[in-house]
Amino acid sequence: MKTKLLVSLMALFMFAAFANAQNVIGKWKTIDDETGKAKSVVELFVKDGKLYGKIVKLLNNDDLDPICYKCTGKKKDQKIIGMQIIEGLKKKGSKWEGDDGILDPGKGKIYDCKMWVDGQELKVRGYLGPFYRTQTWYRLK
Numbered sequence: 001m002k003t004k005l006l007v008s009l010m011a012l013f014m015f016a017a018f019a020n021a022q023n024v025i026g027k028w029k030t031i032d033d034e035t036g037k038a039k040s041v042v043e044l045f046v047k048d049g050k051l052y053g054k055i056v057k058l059l060n061n062d063d064l065d066p067i068c069y070k071c072t073g074k075k076k077d078q079k080i081i082g083m084q085i086i087e088g089l090k091k092k093g094s095k096w097e098g099d100d101g102i103l104d105p106g107k108g109k110i111y112d113c114k115m116w117v118d119g120q121e122l123k124v125r126g127y128l129g130p131f132y133r134t135q136t137w138y139r140l141k
Contacts, residue, residue: 068105095116100112
């Protein structure tokens with residue numbers, strides 16, 4: 001009886017650890033795929049079953065309170081810190097996807113997006129037509 005209980009508890013613990021590792025919710029350090037340098041901290045959260053993300057901190061940036069001059073629409077001339085850059089991605093299998101799902105405030109461009117967890121890394125792929133770039137973000141504890 002004790003062995004069955006111990007095995008059940010271990011299985012439950014392993015399942016919980018795996019589920020947590022696959023969870024996108026939380027803070028992630030973004031890395032610029034062009035320079036390889038840490039760029040920002042983005043907080044991902046789910047609201048009404050969709051994934052959103054906002055910039056909570058900029059890293060290695062001389063401007064302490066930058067404005068998104070290149071953005072269009074409601075985000076034009078808004079502060080980058082606190083800006084929601086990921087909009088309404090839907091879960092499809094193990095990935096989150098969405099058209100016009102991610103904004104690059106440095107360029108003011110919006111891209112279709114796919115995200116998936118790979119261990120403690122988050123793969124973030126932005127699409128513009130048939131072209132794409134993939135960044136690796138790192139979970140912050």
